[in-house]
Amino acid sequence: MILPSTGDTVTVGTLAACFALLTVKHVLADFVFQTRWMALGKDSRDGWALPLLVHCSVHGLLTTALVGAVVPGLWFLGAVDFAVHIVCDRAKGYAVSRAGLGPEDAWFWWLLGIDQALHHTTDFALSLVMALALAAAA
Numbered sequence: 001m002i003l004p005s006t007g008d009t010v011t012v013g014t015l016a017a018c019f020a021l022l023t024v025k026h027v028l029a030d031f032v033f034q035t036r037w038m039a040l041g042k043d044s045r046d047g048w049a050l051p052l053l054v055h056c057s058v059h060g061l062l063t064t065a066l067v068g069a070v071v072p073g074l075w076f077l078g079a080v081d082f083a084v085h086i087v088c089d090r091a092k093g094y095a096v097s098r099a100g101l102g103p104e105d106a107w108f109w110w111l112l113g114i115d116q117a118l119h120h121t122t123d124f125a126l127s128l129v130m131a132l133a134l135a136a137a138a
Contacts, residue, residue: 010131018070018127018134025066026123029059043093052093056085063126071133077126084122088115 034055041051064078092115095101101108 010128010135014134015127015131018130019124021066021070022063022123022127023120025062026059026119029055029062030119033058033062042089043096045097048090048093048097052086052089056082056089059085067126067130071130071137074130074133077129081122081126085119088118088122091115 038051038055042048042055044051060078060082062078063081064075067077068075092111095111096108099105099107101111103109
């Protein structure tokens with residue numbers, strides 16, 4: 001079975017623990033391990049591809065390691081996280097660069113907030129898949 005059955009139930013504690021782990025991973029990848037080159041480069045009008053790829057690879061690798069340690073059979077969720085990060089971060093970067101937005105613009109913060117909300121929603125969905133797999137294995 002690649003993904004767990006949705007007929008299983010999960011405990012709130014298991015779901016919360018999985019979500020907490022992925023939230024810590026997200027903070028590390030976005031705020032500790034993201035360099036200035038990645039942060040500014042991925043939102044640039046030109047030359048955005050490599051900084052975006054490196055940044056999203058950090059997310060994907062950390063998620064692969066974390067999920068692989070908790071639910072080894074779901075290691076591939078790191079690739080899902082990588083793909084979602086590529087799409088969300090590029091969409092935000094495209095909008096920011098095309099509109100010439102910076103921290104002084106309200107829309108810059110709106111886009112950053114939407115981007116982060118989408119990432120946390122992704123982390124919640126990945127947490128649910130992890131928790132369902134743990135419940136199915138119990």
